[in-house]
Amino acid sequence: MNAVLAWLTDPANWHGQDGIPVRTYQHLLYSFVALAAASVIAIPLGLWVGHTGRGRFLAVNLTGGLRAIPSLGLLFTAVMVLGPVLHGDAGIFVPTEIVLTILAVPPILAGAYAGVEEVDPAARDAARGMGMSGAEVLWQVEIPCAMPLLASGMRAATLQVVATATLAATVSLGGLGRFLIDGLGQLDYPQMAGGAVLVALLALLVDLAAATLQRVVVSPGLTRKTGRSIRFRPRRAPVRAT
Amino acid sequence: MQWIFEHLNDIGYYAVQHAWLAGLPLIIGLVISIPLGWLARRYRGLYTPVVVGTGLLYTIPSLALFILMPLIVGTQILDPLNVVIAMTIYTVALLTRTVADGLAAVPESVVASASAMGLGRVRRLFTVELPLAVPVIAAGLRVAAVSNVSIVSVAALIGVPQLGSLFTDGFNRDFLDPIIAGVIACVLLSLAFDIVIVVVTRWLTPWRTA
Amino acid sequence: MSIRTLRASLTALLAVAALTLAACGNSNDALKSGGSGSGGPLIVGGANFTESNILAEIYAGALNGAGIDATTKPNIGSRETYLPALKDGSIDLFPEYTGVLRDYYATKSGTTVSATDPAGVYKELQQVLPSYVRTLQYSAAEDKDSVVVTQDTADKYSLKSIGDLAPVAGKLTLGGPPEWKTRETGLPGLKKVYGVEFGKFTVTDAGGPLTLNALLDGRIDAGNLFTTNPQIPAKHLVALEDPKHLFAAQNVVPLVRSDAFSSKLEQTLNKVSKALTTDALVGLVKRVDVDKEDPKDVADSWLSDNNLS
Numbered sequence: 001m002n003a004v005l006a007w008l009t010d011p012a013n014w015h016g017q018d019g020i021p022v023r024t025y026q027h028l029l030y031s032f033v034a035l036a037a038a039s040v041i042a043i044p045l046g047l048w049v050g051h052t053g054r055g056r057f058l059a060v061n062l063t064g065g066l067r068a069i070p071s072l073g074l075l076f077t078a079v080m081v082l083g084p085v086l087h088g089d090a091g092i093f094v095p096t097e098i099v100l101t102i103l104a105v106p107p108i109l110a111g112a113y114a115g116v117e118e119v120d121p122a123a124r125d126a127a128r129g130m131g132m133s134g135a136e137v138l139w140q141v142e143i144p145c146a147m148p149l150l151a152s153g154m155r156a157a158t159l160q161v162v163a164t165a166t167l168a169a170t171v172s173l174g175g176l177g178r179f180l181i182d183g184l185g186q187l188d189y190p191q192m193a194g195g196a197v198l199v200a201l202l203a204l205l206v207d208l209a210a211a212t213l214q215r216v217v218v219s220p221g222l223t224r225k226t227g228r229s230i231r232f233r234p235r236r237a238p239v240r241a242t
Numbered sequence: 243m244q245w246i247f248e249h250l251n252d253i254g255y256y257a258v259q260h261a262w263l264a265g266l267p268l269i270i271g272l273v274i275s276i277p278l279g280w281l282a283r284r285y286r287g288l289y290t291p292v293v294v295g296t297g298l299l300y301t302i303p304s305l306a307l308f309i310l311m312p313l314i315v316g317t318q319i320l321d322p323l324n325v326v327i328a329m330t331i332y333t334v335a336l337l338t339r340t341v342a343d344g345l346a347a348v349p350e351s352v353v354a355s356a357s358a359m360g361l362g363r364v365r366r367l368f369t370v371e372l373p374l375a376v377p378v379i380a381a382g383l384r385v386a387a388v389s390n391v392s393i394v395s396v397a398a399l400i401g402v403p404q405l406g407s408l409f410t411d412g413f414n415r416d417f418l419d420p421i422i423a424g425v426i427a428c429v430l431l432s433l434a435f436d437i438v439i440v441v442v443t444r445w446l447t448p449w450r451t452a
Numbered sequence: 453m454s455i456r457t458l459r460a461s462l463t464a465l466l467a468v469a470a471l472t473l474a475a476c477g478n479s480n481d482a483l484k485s486g487g488s489g490s491g492g493p494l495i496v497g498g499a500n501f502t503e504s505n506i507l508a509e510i511y512a513g514a515l516n517g518a519g520i521d522a523t524t525k526p527n528i529g530s531r532e533t534y535l536p537a538l539k540d541g542s543i544d545l546f547p548e549y550t551g552v553l554r555d556y557y558a559t560k561s562g563t564t565v566s567a568t569d570p571a572g573v574y575k576e577l578q579q580v581l582p583s584y585v586r587t588l589q590y591s592a593a594e595d596k597d598s599v600v601v602t603q604d605t606a607d608k609y610s611l612k613s614i615g616d617l618a619p620v621a622g623k624l625t626l627g628g629p630p631e632w633k634t635r636e637t638g639l640p641g642l643k644k645v646y647g648v649e650f651g652k653f654t655v656t657d658a659g660g661p662l663t664l665n666a667l668l669d670g671r672i673d674a675g676n677l678f679t680t681n682p683q684i685p686a687k688h689l690v691a692l693e694d695p696k697h698l699f700a701a702q703n704v705v706p707l708v709r710s711d712a713f714s715s716k717l718e719q720t721l722n723k724v725s726k727a728l729t730t731d732a733l734v735g736l737v738k739r740v741d742v743d744k745e746d747p748k749d750v751a752d753s754w755l756s757d758n759n760l761s
Contacts, residue, residue: 017652067388068432070395072406073425076413080421083665091669159301166303170399172627172656172666180305182655184399185630187532189313196306203301245744319533320525320542401497401528410527414502416661417744 007190026174030165034100042105046112051138059113063106071164075099079171096168104157111153115146148222151214158210162203245419257427260404263325264390271333279341293339300335304393308400325397333386340382344375380443387435391428493521497543500529501658506736507547509751517761518720530631544712550574550590551700555636568697588718590705591725593733595680597699598691605673606690613693617648626650627672629658645698682738727758
């Protein structure tokens with residue numbers, strides 16, 4: 001315990017290429033690139049699936065299937081296949097980002113289509129009744145209403161990616177995983193424990209930031225009724241034509 | 243491909259090890275999560291600390307937990323028990339919130355009528371609330387199962403034999419076949435766990451498919 | 453009791469039964485650990501590079517042939533990771549290399565060592581070995597660390613020996629395993645013996661594909677590869693000479709837990725050590741890394757070729 005604290009507070013560990021700030025920056029970089037890429041892929045796809053109701057079977061099975069692929073194996077495969085094709089640093093950066101993106105897609109995709117599906121049919125109905133077109137319904141009603149689930153999907157994805165970005169160190173990239181792998185090679189327990197603490201702290205901070213963002217972005221009208229009462233609202237009240 | 247067929251024995255051996263290392267923590271973790279989740283639900287003030295606290299455990303990188311376990315628990319360095327304990331911690335981290343939310347999803351009216359019928363708190367928990375919470379808990383268990391199978395493979399970096407060993411072996415030799423075999427086996431194993439959980443859930447909740 | 457209660461209790465019973473089964477620890481060796489001390493077979497460990505795993509298979513194969521039950525545990529990690537496992541009994545036997553092993557224990561005990569020839573290194577090794585382990589006879593077969601560069605880099609800076617790097621190393625990047633940061637035969641040694649200080653050190657691996665590919669790709673200028681690596685000649689790489697013997701003598705030697713020692717074990721493995729040669733090692737590593745054969749198959753064929761199975 002004391003040794004870990006000593007390592008964390010040792011100024012030598014805060015300087016230079018190997019220092020904590022550089023590694024943290026790299027870790028965040030790897031994570032955000034992947035999350036951005038995953039969002040670009042998964043959000044439009046999920047919104048489309050939820051809005052049109054088509055391809056749902058495929059989307060559900062895709063998310064389940066992608067989740068099952070072990071990240072370490074996928075990472076090694078990607079590096080071995082793409083390393084010789086791309087040159088230099090791209091040969092390990094790109095495969096790593098691909099793997100982290102694949103990891104982030106399922107929660108975001110699920111959040112997106114579940115979010116749109118969970119939109120109160122009454123709200124959708126009212127929007128149509130007001131004369132909104134399909135696209136307007138999507139943008140002005142469905143997406144804002146889908147925000148809670150979408151945001152929670154993004155938070156889950158962020159947590160996964162930040163935790164898994166430690167694996168980048170196994171293919172000689174940087175990031176906080178470096179302290180784990182290097183500590184392992186030297187059996188330097190303080191370094192390893194220090195690295196673990198740093199990753200956990202980073203994940204927490206990022207999650208906190210995401211939670212704050214969520215509060216800002218999600219309309220308060222959707223979150224006022226939290227807790228048990230919202231759970232036994234009937235799922236899909238059939239809309240009867242009168 | 244040829245390599246895979248020639249090494250089915252080895253792959254099978256690793257798969258069995260992997261199944262134990264991923265599956266046993268699921269059961270133990272579930273058993274631990276149920277009282278924890280119940281506590282979090284029963285005492286309103288405990289919800290946030292328990293759920294956030296267990297959620298925090300999930301942020302600890304798996305490699306670190308595997309390696310530091312001998313220091314924390316006093317096991318031998320190469321003991322697979324290190325992996326089992328670490329995976330149980332992750333399962334509890336994932337399931338506690340699910341159990342709490344699952345119990346919270348039971349309609350108040352049902353709980354009230356159970357009490358009105360004269361069921362004591364414990365009997366009510368085991369005969370009414372938990373069975374009704376099974377679908378939500380099962381969903382969480384399925385996610386935990388897949389997550390466990392993936393995380394256990396990381397233990398290959400410290401030499402614990404399981405499907406992940408195929409990854410490190412293949413990578414060290416610049417040989418893709420073992421890695422592909424390992425990935426496919428992991429996906430199949432996840433599927434197997436998933437099917438078992440779905441079947442058991444259906445068996446436990448006959449009213450849903452009636 | 454209602455059907456629901458019955459099902460719920462049956463599930464609970466199932467869970468408890470599974471737990472009990474596991475707690476008894478008798479059904480599966482996934483949960484078993486510990487070496488011959490707990491009555492199981494002798495466990496031979498291998499480090500995180502091919503040659504070590506092949507040697508582990510050779511030792512285990514020879515022992516099994518001589519009637520001593522042995523199994524292998526390959527790919528454990530670096531020396532710093534697996535030697536404590538020898539100490540706590542998780543493994544019983546390891547194929548080691550005299551020089552680096554001596555340096556590891558010497559650093560731990562604060563002893564200074566100076567020998568660079570095989571016999572001298574072995575003698576100093578005996579002096580620093582802790583009591584819970586012992587070594588058997590060492591083999592003539594050797595595999596050393598080396599600092600390797602591409603032919604282009606060697607031509608560009610006129611590099612022949614490690615010392616030639618001293619004036620230019622500040623501009624260059626070295627790739628190697630994480631333990632090189634602190635090992636006497638790593639970065640500290642390069643500085644102390646040759647005055648070579650690289651501008652950057654990138655962690656790759658212990659003479660494995662990450663280091664090789666990074667070297668070929670230009671991500672690193674110099675890398676740590678092992679002298680028996682068949683890719684050095686195959687890819688026209690240059691292993692810089694080591695005239696001051698930073699990497700000393702690195703003869704293959706079995707390291708065994710004193711508790712697991714027996715004279716039959718000693719006899720069997722001494723025969724193996726006698727028969728092993730550096731050329732054989734190169735050939736064996738090539739068969740596994742390049743031809744993608746199994747370490748066990750390769751080990752078995754070597755053993756039968758040498759009448760040791």
